[in-house]
Amino acid sequence: MFLSIKRALLLAFFVxxxxxxxxxxxxxxxxxxxxxxASTYFGDLNPNYGLKYIRPAGGLFLRYHLNPYIAxxxxxxxxxxxxxxxxxxxxxxxxxxxxxxxxxVEATVMAEFNFFWFSTGDPQHRFxxxxxxxxxxxxxxxYTDLNGRRYNLRPLGTEGQNTEEFKNRKYKPYSICLPVxxxxxxxxxxxxxxxxxIVNRFTFTDYMDDVSNTYVxxxxxxxxxxxxxVASQLQDRSITVDGQxxxxxxKQRGDNASKDQYLMVQFSLSFQLKxxxxxxxxxxxxxxx
Numbered sequence: 056m057f058l059s060i061k062r063a064l065l066l067a068f069f070v071x072x073x074x075x076x077x078x079x080x081x082x083x084x085x086x087x088x089x090x091x092x093a094s095t096y097f098g099d100l101n102p103n104y105g106l107k108y109i110r111p112a113g114g115l116f117l118r119y120h121l122n123p124y125i126a127x128x129x130x131x132x133x134x135x136x137x138x139x140x141x142x143x144x145x146x147x148x149x150x151x152x153x154x155x156x157x158x159x160v161e162a163t164v165m166a167e168f169n170f171f172w173f174s175t176g177d178p179q180h181r182f183x184x185x186x187x188x189x190x191x192x193x194x195x196x197x198y199t200d201l202n203g204r205r206y207n208l209r210p211l212g213t214e215g216q217n218t219e220e221f222k223n224r225k226y227k228p229y230s231i232c233l234p235v236x237x238x239x240x241x242x243x244x245x246x247x248x249x250x251x252x253i254v255n256r257f258t259f260t261d262y263m264d265d266v267s268n269t270y271v272x273x274x275x276x277x278x279x280x281x282x283x284x285v286a287s288q289l290q291d292r293s294i295t296v297d298g299q300x301x302x303x304x305x306k307q308r309g310d311n312a313s314k315d316q317y318l319m320v321q322f323s324l325s326f327q328l329k330x331x332x333x334x335x336x337x338x339x340x341x342x343x344x
Contacts, residue, residue, distance in 0.1 A: 081176075081329070082175050082176055082245070082246050082327035082328065082329055083327055083328045083329075084119055084120045084121075085117065085118070085119055085120075085327070085328075086117070086118040086119070086120070086126075086248065086325045086326065086327045087116075087117055087118075087325060087326055087327075088115070088116050088117075088118065088248070088323045088324055088325025088326065089113070089114070089115055089116075089323065089324055089325075090112075090113060090114040090115070090116060090130065090132065090321045090322070090323045091111075091112075091113050091321060091322055091323075092111075092112050092113070092319055092320045092321030092322055093109050093110065093111055093112055093134075093319070093320055093321075094109070094110055094111075094112040094134040094135075094136060094159075094317055094318060094319045094320075095108065095109050095110075095136065095317065095318055096108070096136035096137065096138055096263065096264070096315065096316070096317045096318075097315065097316045097317070097318070098138075098261070098263055098264050098266075098314075098315035098316065099261070099264050099266040099267065099309035099310055099315070100138040100139065100140055100148070100153060100154070100155065100264050100266060101138040101142075101143075102310065103143070103145075105138070105142060105143065107138070107142040108136070108137050108138050108139070108142065110134055110135040110136065110137075111134065111135075112132060112133070112134035112319045112321060113132065113133060113134075113321075114130050114131050114132030114133065114321075115130065115131055116128055116129065116130035116131075116323070116325070117129050117130075118167070118325065123169065123172040123173055123174050123180065124168065124169045124172065124173075125166065125167065125168060125169070126166070126167040126169070127164070127165070127166055127167075128163075128164070128165045128166075128167060128187075128189075129162075129163070129164050129165075130162070130163050130165070131160070131161070131162050131163075132159075132160075132161050132163070132319065133158070133159065133160050133161075134158075134159050134317075134319065135156065135157070135158050135159065136156070136157055136159055136195075136263065136317050137154070137155055137156035137157060138154070138155065138264065139153075139154040140152050140153050140154065141154070149294070150293050150294050150296055150301060151292075151293050151301055151308075152292045152293050152294050153199075153264075153266060153292055154199050154292075155197040155198065155199050155208065155263075155264045155265055155266075156197070156198055156199065157195045157196055157197045157198065157263060157264075158194075158195070158196065159193055159194070159195055159317065160193065160194045161191050161192065161193035161194075161232065161256075162191055162192055162193075163189055163190070163191030163232070163234050164189050164190060164191065165187050165188060165189030165190075165191075165234055165254075166187065166188060166189055167185045167186070167187045168185055168186045168187070169183040169184075169185045169240075170183050170184045170185060170186075171183040171184075173240060173242075175242040175245060175246055175247070175248055175327055176242065176245035176246065181241060181242055182239070182240070182241045183239070183240055184237065184238070184239050185237065185238055185239070185240060186236075186237050187234070187235070187236050187237065187238065187252065187254060188233070188234065188235045188236070189233070189234055190231065190232075190233060190234075191231070191232045191233075191234055191256070192229060192230070192231055192232070193229065193230060193232055193256075193258075194228055194229050195228060195229070195230070195260075195263055196209060196228045197209065197262070197263065197264055197265040199265075199289065201285065201288060201289060206285060206289065208265035208289065209226065209228060209262075209265065211285065211286040211289060211290075212224075212225075212286065213265055213286065213289055213290040214265075214266075214267065214268050214269070214270075214271060214290070214308065215271035215275050217286075218271070218275055220271075221271055221275075224267070224268060226260060226262040230258050230259050230260040230263075231258070231259045232256040232257065232258045232259070232317075233256070233257045233258075234254045234255070234256050234257075235254065235255055235257065236252055236253050236254030236255060237252065237253065238250050238251055238252025238253065238254075239251055239252075245329075246326060246327045246328065246329060247324070247325075247326055247327075248323075248324075248325045248326075248327070249322070249323065249324055249325075250322070250323045250325070251320075251321075251322050251323075252320070252321055252323075253318065253319075253320045254318070254319055254321070255316060255317075255318045256316060256317050256318065256319070257314065257316055258314050258315050258316060258317070259314060260314060260315060261309070261311055261313070261314050261315055262315070263315040263317070264309075264315060266308060266309035267308075267309045267310075267311045268308060268309060268311050269304075269305055269306060269307055269308055270290065270291060270301065270302040270303060270304060270305070270306045270307075270308045271290070271304055272302070272303065272304030272305075273287050273290070273291065273302060274304075275304075276290065290302065
């Protein structure tokens with residue numbers, strides 16, 4: 056009798072500890088997070104990848120882990136891009152003297168491919184580099200200042216878009232982008248993840264900066280009902296050199312051989328909620344110690 060009581064007490068003391076030691080904490084496949092960082096633009100006003108106009112970039116995202124190596128991420132971001140010809144040392148650009156700014160609102164869907172097994176809460180799989188790529192859509196509306204007043208450039212048709220001859224140059228205030236980049240991720244604590252990444256957006260438009268093709272000549276704007284004086288001034292802001300300005304009809308204004316791009320460097324903090332059920336993507340993969 057005494058031995059039976061002793062065995063029962065020993066089991067009561069040790070068995071809970073055994074179960075606790077062998078139990079595995081799991082986290083939901085869905086992850087929620089915030090993105091903070093900075094962005095810059097590359098295009099007709101910044102063909103040499105200068106970094107003289109960098110602005111904050113932030114957003115929200117949801118990540119879904121398909122397995123420890125692959126995740127899908129949906130995100131929305133806001134940033135501002137822009138550049139000035141006067142930021143460069145190129146004599147032609149300095150004479151051209153164009154500038155723009157634009158707010159950017161984007162939505163993207165991207166896949167992440169981890170180099171190593173990554174599982175938050177698992178000390179053996181705490182860190183991984185990753186590659187990422189996907190597709191997105193973004194809104195933009197280039198504008199500039201003239202005599203202290205802001206003007207949206209797209210409605211003015213600075214490359215002749217409001218004329219019948221050049222109406223094929225019209226562009227929408229939205230476009231598609233292909234984000235491609237790389238990063239690293241690390242879990243700070245169970246269910247709390249950190250990442251740092253650099254992702255370039257290759258776009259399907261050459262008019263983020265309202266510059267792409269040739270000058271059409273000031274005379275094209277004389278009969279323009281949309282405030283011809285403003286449109287005429289903003290289509291050719293070149294500085295006179297040897298008594299001549301650049302904006303003669305047919306002279307190159309931009310480079311339409313390549314599309315515009317914008318790049319974001321961002322840091323993220325994200326959270327996964329605890330679950331007591333092994334997530335479907337880990338079933339058959341997790342092996343207890």
